[in-house]
Structures are given as C-alpha cells and as structure tokens.
Amino acid sequence: MKARTLRRSAASAQRFIPASGDLTEFVEALARSRGRPTVLLGVAFDAEAPSGVWIVTDKRDYIAYPNDASAARKAAIVCHEVAHMLLGHDPPPGTEGLLSLAASAAPTLDPAVAIRLLARHGYASEQEADAEGLGTRLAAELARRERLARAPRDRVYDRMR
Numbered sequence: 001m002k003a004r005t006l007r008r009s010a011a012s013a014q015r016f017i018p019a020s021g022d023l024t025e026f027v028e029a030l031a032r033s034r035g036r037p038t039v040l041l042g043v044a045f046d047a048e049a050p051s052g053v054w055i056v057t058d059k060r061d062y063i064a065y066p067n068d069a070s071a072a073r074k075a076a077i078v079c080h081e082v083a084h085m086l087l088g089h090d091p092p093p094g095t096e097g098l099l100s101l102a103a104s105a106a107p108t109l110d111p112a113v114a115i116r117l118l119a120r121h122g123y124a125s126e127q128e129a130d131a132e133g134l135g136t137r138l139a140a141e142l143a144r145r146e147r148l149a150r151a152p153r154d155r156v157y158d159r160m161r
C-alpha cells in the first residue's frame with residue numbers, strides 16, 4: 001500500500017481517538033461507527049501464538065491480546081488489529097474455530113491451542129506491514145493524547161500547592 005493511502009487511513013481514524021487517549025474508548029467509538037460491538041479479550045497466550053488476534057463472530061468482533069501484556073504493549077497489539085479493520089482487510093481465515101474462545105463463558109477449546117492453530121493462517125506480508133504501520137501511528141497518537149489530557153491537571157495541581 002502506498003504511503004499516502006496509509007496516511008489517509010491514519011487521518012480518518014483520528015476522529016475515533018478520544019481526547020483522553022483511552023484505548024477502550026477508542027475501540028468503542030470505532031465499534032459504533034462500524035455497527036459491530038468490539039470486545040477486548042485478555043487471553044493467556046503461549047510463546048508460539050501471534051501477539052494478537054482479531055476474531056469475528058456473527059454478532060460482534062473480539063480482539064484478543066495477551067493478558068500479561070503491559071499497557072503500552074496491549075495498546076500496540078490492539079491498534080495493530082484495529083488497523084486491519086480500518087484497512088478493510090478480511091479477518092484471518094479460520095476464526096470460525098475460535099467461536100468457543102469468543103464465547104469464553106463456556107470455552108470448549110483451550111484458547112492457547114486455538115490461537116496457535118490460527119497462527120498458521122496469516123495475512124499476506126504486505127497487509128501485515130500496512131497494519132503494523134497504521135497500528136503504530138494509532139498507538140502513538142493515543143499515547144500523545146493521553147499525555148496531553150494529563151498535563152493540564154498536573155499544572156493545576158502545581159498551582160494549588
């Protein structure tokens with residue numbers, strides 16, 4: 001994908017990024033615009049699993065991330081998967097097999113195993129590179145806005161002392 005197209009995708013995604021820089025709010029705003037609820041799902045990934053997975057079910061989308069990821073790593077992973085959505089990539093084939101993971105109230109499949117199976121069906125490397133490029137921009141913008149949102153309060157606090 002051309003750099004200009006990637007920049008345009010990043011620009012159109014900006015409107016979903018809240019002033020707070022909050023990752024969950026960002027995903028919810030995007031979900032509203034797509035008309036599909038999107039759930040962030042912390043899962044125990046094993047070492048062979050990919051870092052994140054976008055799972056599509058008939059009613060909602062899930063973005064699975066390692067439940068031991070730091071906040072920054074979680075944001076990077078979720079933004080990468082969000083980038084696949086924004087760029088109009090098809091969800092990875094084989095996600096039907098992850099329905100039981102998504103319906104995690106009663107999983108019949110070990111999520112780690114399911115995700116490892118899924119790892120064999122990857123995206124084309126160009127799509128991966130595009131998602132990584134856009135995802136990195138989104139995560140950086142979230143972090144920037146979070147810093148900005150925090151800064152004024154710190155200044156007020158300084159004045160009050």
Ligand SMILES: [Zn+2]
Pocket residue numbers: 080084123128131
């Ligand atoms: Zn990817």
